[in-house]
Amino acid sequence: MSFFKKSPWLLHYDASSCNGCDIEVLACLTPVYDVERFGIVNTGNPKHADILVITGSVNEPTREVILNLYNQMPHPKVVVAVGVCAATGGIFRDTYNVLGGVDTVLPVDVYVPGCAARPEAIIDGVVKALGILETKAAALKAGAAEPAAVEGSK
Amino acid sequence: MNTTWLLTGLIALVAAPVLGGLLAGFDRILTARMQGRVGPPLFQPFYDVFKLFEKRGVSVSHFQNFYIVCFVLFTAFATGLFFAGQDLLLVVFALTAGGVFLVLGAFSPNSPYSTIGAERELLQMLAYEPMLLIAVMGLYLVAGTAIGPTPAAPAVLDTGKATTILACPPGDTNRLSASNQAASVSSAPVPASNTVASNSTVAAGCGATPCCQEAGLPACGTPASKTRAQADRNFKVATILHNARQGGMGWRMLLNLSGIFLGFLFILTIKLRKSPFDLSTSHHGHQEVVKGLTTEFSGKTLAWIEIGHWYENILLMGFVWLFFSGLHPAVAAALVAAVYFLEILVDNASARLKWQTMVKAAWIVTLVLGVSNLLFLFYFNR
Numbered sequence: 001m002s003f004f005k006k007s008p009w010l011l012h013y014d015a016s017s018c019n020g021c022d023i024e025v026l027a028c029l030t031p032v033y034d035v036e037r038f039g040i041v042n043t044g045n046p047k048h049a050d051i052l053v054i055t056g057s058v059n060e061p062t063r064e065v066i067l068n069l070y071n072q073m074p075h076p077k078v079v080v081a082v083g084v085c086a087a088t089g090g091i092f093r094d095t096y097n098v099l100g101g102v103d104t105v106l107p108v109d110v111y112v113p114g115c116a117a118r119p120e121a122i123i124d125g126v127v128k129a130l131g132i133l134e135t136k137a138a139a140l141k142a143g144a145a146e147p148a149a150v151e152g153s154k
Numbered sequence: 155m156n157t158t159w160l161l162t163g164l165i166a167l168v169a170a171p172v173l174g175g176l177l178a179g180f181d182r183i184l185t186a187r188m189q190g191r192v193g194p195p196l197f198q199p200f201y202d203v204f205k206l207f208e209k210r211g212v213s214v215s216h217f218q219n220f221y222i223v224c225f226v227l228f229t230a231f232a233t234g235l236f237f238a239g240q241d242l243l244l245v246v247f248a249l250t251a252g253g254v255f256l257v258l259g260a261f262s263p264n265s266p267y268s269t270i271g272a273e274r275e276l277l278q279m280l281a282y283e284p285m286l287l288i289a290v291m292g293l294y295l296v297a298g299t300a301i302g303p304t305p306a307a308p309a310v311l312d313t314g315k316a317t318t319i320l321a322c323p324p325g326d327t328n329r330l331s332a333s334n335q336a337a338s339v340s341s342a343p344v345p346a347s348n349t350v351a352s353n354s355t356v357a358a359g360c361g362a363t364p365c366c367q368e369a370g371l372p373a374c375g376t377p378a379s380k381t382r383a384q385a386d387r388n389f390k391v392a393t394i395l396h397n398a399r400q401g402g403m404g405w406r407m408l409l410n411l412s413g414i415f416l417g418f419l420f421i422l423t424i425k426l427r428k429s430p431f432d433l434s435t436s437h438h439g440h441q442e443v444v445k446g447l448t449t450e451f452s453g454k455t456l457a458w459i460e461i462g463h464w465y466e467n468i469l470l471m472g473f474v475w476l477f478f479s480g481l482h483p484a485v486a487a488a489l490v491a492a493v494y495f496l497e498i499l500v501d502n503a504s505a506r507l508k509w510q511t512m513v514k515a516a517w518i519v520t521l522v523l524g525v526s527n528l529l530f531l532f533y534f535n536r
Contacts, residue, residue: 003205007198031190036182039198045445047212047452050205074452075210102315146210 004050004076004133007039008126011049013075015066015102016092017056021083024051027119029050035123044073051129052106053122057092058083058099066105071149076128076136078109082122085113106150159392163238166468166488170233174464175199177471181498188502195410199464203457211453214263219455221259226462228252233469239392242290242476249469252462263450275434277509279517280378282421288524290389292414293476296407297394298387395479401501403480410535413527415477419493420519423472424512427463428501431512 014022025100028035029042043049046069053133070079081102084090089100109132111126140146178199186193195201204291213219232248235241240448260272398407408415435446443449449461473495478486507515 003201003208006201007205034186034191034193036186036194037192039194039201042203043445045449047450048445048448048456050209072212074212140210141208 002134002137004034004137005130007041008050008130008133009041009043009048010051010053011043011046011069012053012055013062013066013069015054015062015086015153016059016087016098017057017083021055021086021114024116024119025047025055025082025122028122033119033123035126038127040126041064046121047074049073050077050133051126052077052079053082054079054086054102054106055082057089059097059104060099063099063105064079067150070106075091076133076140076147077108078136080125080129081108081113082112084113084115085118087113090115107111159239163240166237167230167234170230170237170468171464173459174466174468175203175463177494178464178465181494184495184498185502185510187379190493192264199460203460205382206452206457206460207454209453211455212421213452213455214265214450218259218262218450221255221262222451222455222458222462224255225252225259226458226465228255229462229465229469232467233472236391236469236472239390239395242293242389242391242394244389245391245469246286246290246534249466250279252466256459256462259320260447260450265450266442267449270443271400271434271449274509275447278434281513282424282432285417285421285516285520285524286425288520288528289418289473290413292411292524292528292531293394294389295528295535297397297401297479298412300426315348341501348381373435391476394476398476398480405481407480408477410531411477411527413523413530416422417519417527418474418477419496420491420523422470422474423497423500428497430500430504430507432506433466433509433512436506 012022012025026042027033028040046052050073054066054072056062070077072148079102081087085092086102087108089098092098093100099105110125110129112121114121117125174194176199179194179196182198183193183196211219228248229252232245232252235248236245255426257272257275257279260268260275397403425428427435427437429436433446448456451459469488471494473485474490478489481489
């Protein structure tokens with residue numbers, strides 16, 4: 001029996017988001033949605049987190065930060081890209097300073113669409129990520145090697 | 155320490171983390187309700203800890219996990235000692251030692267966030283430690299000494315080798331009169347050694363179940379001339395509970411300790427890591443310098459820190475109980491619950507303060523409420 005499903009701790013990072021999706025992520029914590037009902041906690045520390053939630057497209061300064069945060073998270077871990085910018089780069093994808101979606105830097109497990117993504121969609125995405133987290137946990141338990149840290153190449 | 159107290163201590167070692175986890179779950183639900191949310195299930199803290207045990211750990215320094223093992227061991231040791239009715243001073247110092255190990259663990263990875271957390275934890279210890287010791291001294295002055303009528307004239311038994319003076323503890327209701335005692339003593343067969351003699355005589359003189367044995371008093375069955383002073387004047391939890399109950403102290407105990415009790419409530423907020431004093435690390439969603447003390451701990455080590463914290467909370471609730479120990483157990487339990495509720499209320503109603511304000515406020519409270527109460531007890535309540 002795995003307890004990841006009962007106690008997912010999130011780390012939320014804003015990689016150049018317009019704050020639309022950020023507000024919706026935080027709205028999940030408010031009395032209306034109250035994700036703590038499911039044991040979901042918004043932690044500010046990568047070393048305590050299981051799920052990395054990223055909003056906004058990735059640009060040159062935030063790329064390093066994303067990699068740093070991801071590599072500091074202990075295994076097993078999953079990445080959720082929230083909003084269309086995080087998924088593909090959105091309307092900013094052709095801008096000279098934007099690299100694109102989160103998957104240009106990290107292996108993304110779940111994409112949550114929307115501009116801004118609705119809290120219901122975010123909760124759905126996190127729940128979907130939990131299934132993947134369980135699979136990864138089971139693989140680690142079965143003796144699979146820890147995935148290597150993601151290097152900083154584009 | 156007799157077997158009953160030893161057993162209570164051992165049970166506490168197992169039960170404290172379970173109760174502490176339930177208390178934390180209850181805390182989270184109550185906090186959520188105060189914020190207009192539904193909140194997690196009652197067992198959520200256990201789910202969190204079990205999950206952390208499944209997580210891989212990341213440790214920067216070789217020593218950081220070792221320090222946490224020491225932290226948990228010392229905190230569990232303090233909790234076990236407390237519930238085994240042992241010396242309250244030793245309990246406080248074991249708890250402090252555990253706290254110091256936690257700080258050392260936070261210092262060892264050399265991370266800036268963790269270091270800030272460790273320094274703040276040291277400041278917190280600086281703020282609460284004097285009041286904690288004053289609370290111990292207050293409890294000692296009120297209930298750590300002989301209460302009630304002086305014991306009946308001690309029976310004297312001549313064993314041929316030495317004169318053994320026997321005394322019943324002050325609260326013993328089954329105490330026989332001095333003449334009866336002497337009679338029963340003389341009728342008892344003369345045993346071979348002093349120890350056996352005194353044991354059998356106490357059993358004869360104080361009734362079938364000597365209350366001193368229930369309370370784990372060291373004086374039970376030992377020559378009174380030597381141990382009376384030690385028996386009636388000590389810092390043991392067992393002595394305090396015994397004197398509070400048998401001495402019929404009731405509300406008087408709380409009244410005599412009112413200043414110290416209020417001061418203790420103040421530092422309890424620091425010790426339970428509640429707002430406005432959750433400077434070193436916090437359980438809340440809002441962060442303070444990332445996660446302070448626990449920033450560099452992950453996986454199993456973080457789970458152990460949480461378990462150590464549960465031990466600590468149960469120990470502190472036990473400490474609060476001591477102030478109410480003269481009352482009926484049901485009333486005392488209700489009051490302890492009320493104290494915890496108050497802490498949660500304060501936690502949710504206040505924002506985090508600066509450490510300067512914390513140290514100033516804690517020491518002013520310690521001086522005004524704690525020291526003045528102590529002086530009152532020392533000069534007027536002897």
